[in-house]
Amino acid sequence: MTMRYDLLAHRILERAAVQFPRKQIITRVGEGVHRYTYADLFVRTARLGNALRELGIGAGDRVGTFAWNNYRHLEAYFAPPTIGAVVHTINIRLAPDDMAYIINHAGDKVLLIDPDLVPLIAAIADRLTTVRHFVILGEPEAAAATLPGAISYEAMLAGAAPEYRPAPVDEYTTMGLCYTSATTGLPKAVAYSHRAVYLHSMASAAVDVLALSERDRVMAIVPMFHANCWGLPYTSTLVGADQIFPGTRPDPRVICELVANEGVTFSAGVPTIWIGVLDYLQRSGVEYDLSSLRQIISGGSALPLAVLQAYRDRLGVEMIHAYGMTEAAPLISVNRRRSWLDDRSEAERLNLRAKQGVIAPGIEMQLVDENGAIIDWDGEQRGELWFRGPWVADEYVNDERSGETFSDGWYHSGDIAAIDADGYIQIVDRVKDMVKSGGEWISSVDLESAIMAHPDVLEAAVIAIPHPQWQERPLACVVPRSATSTPLTRDLILDFIQPNFARWWLPDDVVFIDEIPKTSVGKFDKKALRERFESHR
Numbered sequence: 001m002t003m004r005y006d007l008l009a010h011r012i013l014e015r016a017a018v019q020f021p022r023k024q025i026i027t028r029v030g031e032g033v034h035r036y037t038y039a040d041l042f043v044r045t046a047r048l049g050n051a052l053r054e055l056g057i058g059a060g061d062r063v064g065t066f067a068w069n070n071y072r073h074l075e076a077y078f079a080p081p082t083i084g085a086v087v088h089t090i091n092i093r094l095a096p097d098d099m100a101y102i103i104n105h106a107g108d109k110v111l112l113i114d115p116d117l118v119p120l121i122a123a124i125a126d127r128l129t130t131v132r133h134f135v136i137l138g139e140p141e142a143a144a145a146t147l148p149g150a151i152s153y154e155a156m157l158a159g160a161a162p163e164y165r166p167a168p169v170d171e172y173t174t175m176g177l178c179y180t181s182a183t184t185g186l187p188k189a190v191a192y193s194h195r196a197v198y199l200h201s202m203a204s205a206a207v208d209v210l211a212l213s214e215r216d217r218v219m220a221i222v223p224m225f226h227a228n229c230w231g232l233p234y235t236s237t238l239v240g241a242d243q244i245f246p247g248t249r250p251d252p253r254v255i256c257e258l259v260a261n262e263g264v265t266f267s268a269g270v271p272t273i274w275i276g277v278l279d280y281l282q283r284s285g286v287e288y289d290l291s292s293l294r295q296i297i298s299g300g301s302a303l304p305l306a307v308l309q310a311y312r313d314r315l316g317v318e319m320i321h322a323y324g325m326t327e328a329a330p331l332i333s334v335n336r337r338r339s340w341l342d343d344r345s346e347a348e349r350l351n352l353r354a355k356q357g358v359i360a361p362g363i364e365m366q367l368v369d370e371n372g373a374i375i376d377w378d379g380e381q382r383g384e385l386w387f388r389g390p391w392v393a394d395e396y397v398n399d400e401r402s403g404e405t406f407s408d409g410w411y412h413s414g415d416i417a418a419i420d421a422d423g424y425i426q427i428v429d430r431v432k433d434m435v436k437s438g439g440e441w442i443s444s445v446d447l448e449s450a451i452m453a454h455p456d457v458l459e460a461a462v463i464a465i466p467h468p469q470w471q472e473r474p475l476a477c478v479v480p481r482s483a484t485s486t487p488l489t490r491d492l493i494l495d496f497i498q499p500n501f502a503r504w505w506l507p508d509d510v511v512f513i514d515e516i517p518k519t520s521v522g523k524f525d526k527k528a529l530r531e532r533f534e535s536h537r
Contacts, residue, residue: 010081025038045082047160088108178225215265218264260290266293305354386413437504460476
């Protein structure tokens with residue numbers, strides 16, 4: 001028998017304070033930066049924990065965060081769990097009704113709010129039934145004339161005791177809470193235990209997963225309110241990597257400047273971020289030294305082959321597919337080429353990189369058909385992905401919809417995929433985004449990737465629209481690049497992709513729009529497109 005040693009989230013911070021006290025945490029603030037160390041983070045986190053205790057926060061209480069990616073938000077990642085409470089990261093881009101619902105449903109007692117986001121909370125403050133204190137994440141003057149009785153974060157910390165006093169908790173105690181957007185209905189809550197976050201951090205850092213080390217300088221573009229920022233704040237702290245936070249409303253220029261100025265080696269975000277950065281570099285003509293950037297993790301939706309090629313060929317940057325979801329804290333798989341595939345041709349390697357990779361250590365998966373039968377991994381047959389593992393949820397919190405998604409110890413992802421003989425996942429589509437034409441399935445993801453390979457296309461989304469004969473047919477919604485040499489037309493797009501698909505797969509029509517709407521976490525919002533074009537014929 002080994003000794004009992006609970007895997008607790010705050011032990012990640014303890015390790016950083018002892019092993020990596022001089023490593024830096026850097027946040028963009030306006031046109032400048034704020035810098036401090038893990039030693040500073042440890043002391044300020046202790047003060048925040050004690051301040052929260054003074055506000056009446058104890059075991060199991062919820063502390064909500066409503067903030068951008070910055071060092072104060074990182075302090076909030078660690079302080080509530082340290083005192084036995086729960087940190088609840090709130091999506092700042094939700095509709096007001098959904099914001100009010102999740103704050104009340106979570107039972108948040110304290111809200112930590114970035115100053116520029118206060119108006120969003122002020123607009124729903126009278127509907128928040130559980131919140132006792134609003135704390136403004138800024139200098140003392142930021143709390144003035146905002147919300148009634150608002151508290152200054154910095155003043156609160158200055159008056160708090162600096163002693164580090166972790167609460168005695170079991171590793172299965174809930175330490176984090178995050179809500180996932182539902183296809184229909186209200187958002188659903190996913191709880192993370194201390195043990196889940198600790199194991200997720202250890203697995204994520206592994207060489208064949210995210211391959212993070214103390215030598216890295218990590219910049220997460222994925223928001224800290226989205227699925228634990230893909231676990232990067234915890235994983236980076238565990239290994240002692242420097243962390244660079246882009247601050248308020250980062251745009252492609254800010255991202256490029258931070259990479260160049262701070263020597264970022266590792267970054268992560270959804271495909272729309274990287275498409276925007278590439279477009280900015282091409283349009284602006286500004287030269288940035290991005291040579292420090294050894295890898296970019298892209299997740300949230302499929303990354304077009306054309307974008308993978310552009311980053312490799314034009315910028316010399318390796319882009320790596322990852323796959324996960326809020327219900328899995330979120331990491332499921334990462335695309336690392338296995339040794340026996342090294343002799344593949346360049347074209348085969350590129351196609352391999354377009355897949356979502358192999359599952360992380362600790363995760364199990366099945367591919368299941370619509371009747372619940374397990375499908376072989378042959379790279380051809382398609383089915384729904386099911387997962388289980390030590391950081392995968394087994395239910396939604398206080399939500400009767402759990403039975404629709406979790407059963408027999410497995411999480412039903414809703415993603416349709418094929419898995420090849422080497423274990424590489426190829427996401428075909430979300431169940432809700434597949435086009436069913438004449439009883440046959442068409443993958444919107446495959447069509448989108450092919451369309452975005454056109455040099456004059458910036459973005460493309462394919463949706464199903466009703467058809468009187470075939471039930472559904474695909475419609476391509478395309479955003480042209482600015483200042484294209486030849487105006488894009490429907491026939492140009494269809495002729496470009498026609499060699500890759502059977503004729504019945506080709507979209508019935510192509511519409512050109514100024515922008516594809518995005519969800520609150522930066523993915524293409526196909527629901528909005530379907531509503532917009534539901535009468536299109």
